[in-house]
Amino acid sequence: MSVLLKADGLAVTARLAGGDLRLLDDVDLEIRRGQIVGVVGESGSGKTTLARCVVGLLDRNVRVEHGSVTLAGDVVVAPGVDRTDRVRGSAVGMVFQDASRSLNPLMRVRTQLAEVLRRHVRDITRAEVRRRSLEVLEQMRIADPSRVLDSYPHQLSGGLRQRVAIALAVVTRPALVIADECTTALDVTTQTKVVGLFRTLVDELGIGLLFVTHDLMLASDLCDRITVMSGGRVVEAGDAASVLDRPQQDYTRRLLAAIPSWT
Amino acid sequence: MKASTVRRVGSRLASLFASLLIALSLAFLLGRLSGDPTATILGPLAPPEQREALRHELGLDLPLVVQYFDYLRGILTGDLGQSLQFYQSNTSMIADRLPYTLQLVAAGMGLAVCVGVPLGVLAATREGTWWDRAASTVALLGQSVPVFWFGMMLVVLFAVKLGWLPAGQSGTPKHLILPALTMSVYPMAHIARLTRASMSEALAEPYIDSARARGLGNRRVVWRHAFANAMMPILTIVVLQTGILLSGAVAVEYVYSWPGLGQLALQAIQFRDFPLVQAIVVFGALVFVLLNLVVDVLHSIVDPRVR
Structure with missing residues (x-):
């Protein structure tokens, strides 16, 4: 499998009134096609900054100090470079938390899907927009795609809304999808369904998935590889099984110990 | 239409009707508390019999409750009484002056919206920059400058010194420029400040990041996503400001001798022509209630969550 996304020695700094604050420090990450990489860590560990850096959604006072992000071999982010x-x-494509x-x-859902398709698919016809919109909603395992297409977000359940958000991220058939804490606001049953949906999408479409979460259990269910972050640095990375079963770092052990047990 | 929607519309209409009734009642009571109008009309030295005759003619000798119901019946039939000063029907006088005020309000509010909205959007999309500070300063100035002073300064500059535009009166589009400009300043500043605040709030919403992450262009994100969501408070203030100006822009109409409702209201107050003052207040209340209804309709058009 070829490398899809590569972050190489990425360092990101925020300029604040009290001085500079390093948000990411020498971060390395790699995602291959058909692979799910989980980025886990507690709040403020830098995982969301990493995700937003890949799509160029950093705040105005935040800049890349050194390192780079390449997508399919092309540099998209580097110091003074933003080709996102x-x-x-x-x-x-990116899926957000809530x-x-x-x-x-x-x-309406159809309008939101249509504007993405029109933006990225040249000369797309109205019929083709509708066909692809219905297709992607079916791909999301939505039972009644025509109704959902004609609905406003507030008319849908939380689970359906998250499926629509995923549909919006994949309707243009991107090579990489970033999911930033996108299951946090969902109940456990819906979380499981969404996680299952991601696995299916990766297997069917062969995309790469960067799954940002603070939930190690969820990451262990879904991810092929896991990168553990703390204080803007990668503290441990490896196959999901080895990171979870044989953690090498104290921080990872503490994260694992913090998971509530059944007994 | 859903039952919940019917219920909501019904309760809103009932609350608007109650507001209107309160406003009309207050206008009636204040008119009666402002002193004996017969003293103003006949002068302080008029004999009591003459005053009594006039009180009878005006219906002021009837019990207050009867006067109140006569007043409400008059409003329902479009009869707002007769002016003590002009000996004409108040309704026809308001109808005669209204087109002038409408012209002025349309031009002034048009200008206020065309300048205020882009200024607010500019400030919000460039928050913390020089653009933002400049736009905010202009808006603050616009809200602080007294309208009559600004109007007089415009007259001094453009009419007296430069001689480009007429200093007052009405009739041609040239006559409209200075009054409309004067009238637009306060609402423009208000709209600009509100647009900035509302847009800043909308631009910080997750659906904006989400739209950017989908690769949509900046213009589309700003206008279609952020502005559409920020629009409701702006629309509300535009409509309500229009209401305030429609019920009499006294200072502007006075400075420019503009023959609108504001000028009429001023004349009525100076002469203590209480039926005319009351008629203008009633007209203002009706305009406000109607415009509140317009705001509600616009809200339901813009936001599907309130339908």
């Missing part, structure tokens, strides 16, 4: 607008939405707030409340 060429890949955002087309080669890279679908009830990441979907525009004033637009």
